[in-house]
Amino acid sequence: MILTEQKPIEEILERLNGENKIFILNCGGCPEGADTGGIKVINYLKEELEKKGKKITGSVSIDFLCQKALLRSRLRTRKKEIEESDSILVLSCGLGVQTSAAVISKICHPALNTITFGGITGMWQGTERCATCGDCVLDYTGGICPYTACPKELLNLGCAGQSNGKCETDPERDCGWELIYYRLKSIGQLDKLKEFIPPRDYSKMLPSAKLRKTNLWALDEEVV
Amino acid sequence: MTAETINNDTSTKLQSNLKDAIEKKKFAITCEIGPPKGADDKEIRETGEMLRGLADAINVTDLQSSVMRLGSLATCHILKEMGLDPIFQVTCRDRNRLALQSDLLSAHVMGIRNVLALTGDYTTTGDDPQAKPVFDLDSVQLLWAIKRLEEGYDIAGKELTVKPSFFKGAVVNPGADTEASYELQLIKMQKKIDQGAQFFQTQAVFDADVFERFMERISKMNMNVPVLIGIILLKSHKMANYMNKFVPGVFVPEPIIKKMEETEDKVSMCLEIAAELINKVKPICAGAHIQALGWESHVPSLLKKLDID
Ligand code: SF4
Numbered sequence: 090m091i092l093t094e095q096k097p098i099e100e101i102l103e104r105l106n107g108e109n110k111i112f113i114l115n116c117g118g119c120p121e122g123a124d125t126g127g128i129k130v131i132n133y134l135k136e137e138l139e140k141k142g143k144k145i146t147g148s149v150s151i152d153f154l155c156q157k158a159l160l161r162s163r164l165r166t167r168k169k170e171i172e173e174s175d176s177i178l179v180l181s182c183g184l185g186v187q188t189s190a191a192v193i194s195k196i197c198h199p200a201l202n203t204i205t206f207g208g209i210t211g212m213w214q215g216t217e218r219c220a221t222c223g224d225c226v227l228d229y230t231g232g233i234c235p236y237t238a239c240p241k242e243l244l245n246l247g248c249a250g251q252s253n254g255k256c257e258t259d260p261e262r263d264c265g266w267e268l269i270y271y272r273l274k275s276i277g278q279l280d281k282l283k284e285f286i287p288p289r290d291y292s293k294m295l296p297s298a299k300l301r302k303t304n305l306w307a308l309d310e311e312v313v
Numbered sequence: 314m315t316a317e318t319i320n321n322d323t324s325t326k327l328q329s330n331l332k333d334a335i336e337k338k339k340f341a342i343t344c345e346i347g348p349p350k351g352a353d354d355k356e357i358r359e360t361g362e363m364l365r366g367l368a369d370a371i372n373v374t375d376l377q378s379s380v381m382r383l384g385s386l387a388t389c390h391i392l393k394e395m396g397l398d399p400i401f402q403v404t405c406r407d408r409n410r411l412a413l414q415s416d417l418l419s420a421h422v423m424g425i426r427n428v429l430a431l432t433g434d435y436t437t438t439g440d441d442p443q444a445k446p447v448f449d450l451d452s453v454q455l456l457w458a459i460k461r462l463e464e465g466y467d468i469a470g471k472e473l474t475v476k477p478s479f480f481k482g483a484v485v486n487p488g489a490d491t492e493a494s495y496e497l498q499l500i501k502m503q504k505k506i507d508q509g510a511q512f513f514q515t516q517a518v519f520d521a522d523v524f525e526r527f528m529e530r531i532s533k534m535n536m537n538v539p540v541l542i543g544i545i546l547l548k549s550h551k552m553a554n555y556m557n558k559f560v561p562g563v564f565v566p567e568p569i570i571k572k573m574e575e576t577e578d579k580v581s582m583c584l585e586i587a588a589e590l591i592n593k594v595k596p597i598c599a600g601a602h603i604q605a606l607g608w609e610s611h612v613p614s615l616l617k618k619l620d621i622d
Binding site: 245247250251253257264267279282291 | 405410432434435437438446448449450451452453454457458468484485486489490491493494496497498500501503504507508516561562
């Protein structure tokens, strides 16, 4: 099971700043097990967002968000609510956020940080990659992960090493920041690029004591 | 000098030739030293001597092209001791944030006042592709970190006993070849300015039109910072072809390649090409950053060809 942790509510609200109509997308897969998704969490987030005067245009739970084809077909019936929204709040691991961003032309905000894959990768079937960094920034970068799409893991835009859209490290590899640029452009969010992103918190890569008590680690315990 | 005098000295005025030159609106000239691959300071001292009185400041590259060699900090220190004004190039490739901040403090106590913040080439492009790439910070975050040090705090928010101060530079590539990379370069330049960059040196330019378009664009975006145009001394048409093929963002136009191919006297032609370009863009920029790449001895003749004082 992929382990996730909810971002602090203050951080979620800060990232939703200026966006008033929100659609909530919940992954019925791993987050349910990690207690970071599911009806209880959706309701909690709805309440917190509504307290700040935001309107929830709708919410849906799909297992699994990382299954691109399933996601696409399930979202068809929710088109109107999604179109009405300013942005999407996604309760899933980094793969689910990336898949959502690839199929929805709106900013997809991660509500969770992904801590570890714990040996599996869900129903993942695509080009998305998650680094389980524990400090998800996918909404700054149009749902394309700057840690896995850019070998230098640059956060404040790409380097001068790209050439014809390809990465300095490999002429066969797309420059991640080119992809991010065009994705943000296609959803009218190029302004996101102007924001300064402070250095990443590497200490978040270590799973917390609380997470180490979950069923993933329980598998390795002698006595249950 | 005792520890005390160093401290007093460092906590007060920022002494940078480069800053003075730029502030006095003198057309600033910076040159570059690439430290050797070996425990050897002779070459550095010789090149430093050659550039004395010609360059307002001298960039020292930081493991340029990801090739392991003598360090930028030690080389800057030698230049400083010689009474020259070094620009400490710092990349994010080889050091995490602790080491970067520590080296910046070290630079300051050595009297080094100019820094140039760069991302750095990827490790696999160098002569030891197996090395671990660090990139804990990016170039914008590095500038942000320097600003914090100057305010008396490290990245973690812990207080410093004595604050350093620097004249802070960054780089930009006017020749980015796709819409995305060009726009990203411009937005990133703005971010660098927001985080404290006080001057820019550009990637090498060979085409005055490219540079003019770039300068127009940044002025429209209200980025009024001193820009030093990057000049590489072109040694042969082969070098031009090589750069066109392998150096991102560098483009040598065909007529220039032809001139180099046909000339009998490569040195004169090289200097003529560089001088023509610098003289042309002189009114629209703050200076030139000349990368002689081994042809430092020709820099005096180049400078004589420029209409500068
Ligand atoms: S070329 Fe693009 S993907 Fe490659 S290191 Fe630079 S910014 Fe990252």
